[in-house]
Amino acid sequence: MPVNHLHNTANALEVRGIGKRFGGFWAVQDIDLTVRPGERRAILGPNGAGKTSLFNVLTGDTSATTGQITLFGDSVTREPINKRIQRGLRRTYQHAHLFNGLTVRDTLFLAVAGLRGSWRQVLPLRATDARLAESERLAEIAGVADVLDRETSELSHGQRRQLEIGIALAENPKILLLDEPAAGLSPAERPKLSALLMSLPKDVTVVLIEHDMDIALQTSESVSVLYNGRMLAEGSPDDIMRNEDVHRVYIGGAHGH
């Protein structure tokens, strides 16, 4: 079937000329980005480079000022968040806004269940509900199975980040956008996060914003570097490590270690 054939060969994500303007200020401008299905892509860039702004446009959290976004061959530039979610797009947030009064289990349940319209949504959840079992499986993967019945307000910073990933993994995502999942983690927690990222199913496309070079280069096969809202360089981790421009603005700067 031609449609399926198109899907198989289409890129997971294709971005052409994306720009986002706040008032008179372009947070991102003229971005082109192509990510193959199953690819692991890191996005690097100093603070304020426009990485989060780019994610917000890709997910539909904010609308693009200019440009086109294509997910698996279909244009989604004008689609609202929930439509893009149905296409298998998920993200985590740099600054987690979780449901403080809900437990980890209930939070993951909502991520799994959404709100599929049926009158049964008003009946108390039964412990045997398959969606609860799925929430527990996600908690296991994300490493928060030991705090399933805690309210999210009681979680440590690291646990909140892990829960974020658990939420993003609900309902078999096809493409994951992770916004600095390692930010604020202790040195002991970082390897655990790397391991979690490496253990994601191979067919899931991952785009990862990360300040931690070790995690970024270890988990990704290609790297895009943003600077002042524009694409500065793209290539393999080795290319990027050798790139003079990147060294000047990024590696040689605030994050040289």
Add this chain to the structure above:
Amino acid sequence: MKQALTLVPLLILPFVLNDFWLTQVATRSLILGIMALSLSFLATYLGVVSFAQATMAGMAGYTIAFFGPNSVGIGVQLPFWVSIPLALTLAVVSGGLIGLIARRSRGIYAIMITLAIGVAFFYFTRQNYALFNGWTGFSGVRAPQIAGLSLRDPLPLYLLSLGVAALALALVSGFVRSPLGLTIQAVRDAPGRVLALGISVTTPIVAAFAFSGLLAGAGGILNVWYQERISSFSVGLGPIIDILIISVIGGLRHPGGAFVGAVVFVLLDTFAVDLIDRERFNTLIGVVLLLIVIVAPGGLQQLASDWMARLRRPEAPKKSTV
């Protein structure tokens, strides 16, 4: 079931109280408690303080008055098994509509919008004669006779109110454990994040208001049977404030607190006349409210459970969760 145990003394109550205490204090507390529960539910689980609960209760009350026996000769007589579901349905629909109107508002804005709706309804009932009989409203409303039992009598009305109160609390605790109930709480905590999960926030907000309409409507039906009349004054600023005061006294963050608040309110309302003159009641209730807000911002229910926790574990008082 710990909650079920508290029903036992409440079932014995009719045998130790005389009719005055049973009707004027116990039944009235239960009815006001059910109406206040509709507000506490919204405040606790959606994080919205609504001033429109008296409107939802009034919709149900007026429906019962219009479609039942009354002494003003307005309306159509329907059997109670039609008028009661109709009254509850109208309360739920009005709750849902109010939720739809207020869905984008939080905090002070939600208060202002719901207050505006409540006051608008008050003036509407005063001006409309065909349905609401203007400011005089309906009198001579009679509670139905079911299986030879008149719900006007103190004991049946008390037991019915107790049953409805228990059912309302059970409904709340079941509903908040449902997928929709969990979504309502998620909207309270982070509405933007609910959207980011691909879930509409309008549905849970409207559902929460509609559910609060069901609770308020149940209270409104009992109230019109209890008072045997309903008028614009039943949906005016007085009852609006009373419901808020009861919820705050009991603790806005605890659904069960509504009934504690109602008992305190009714006792003050009934016996303050003996201590101070009638006009000073508002001053007294104001002082009580001020004390609660200063000494126990979580309400009496929270204060009591804190004390209980302290008694049980003297060294480590734990934050109570209801």
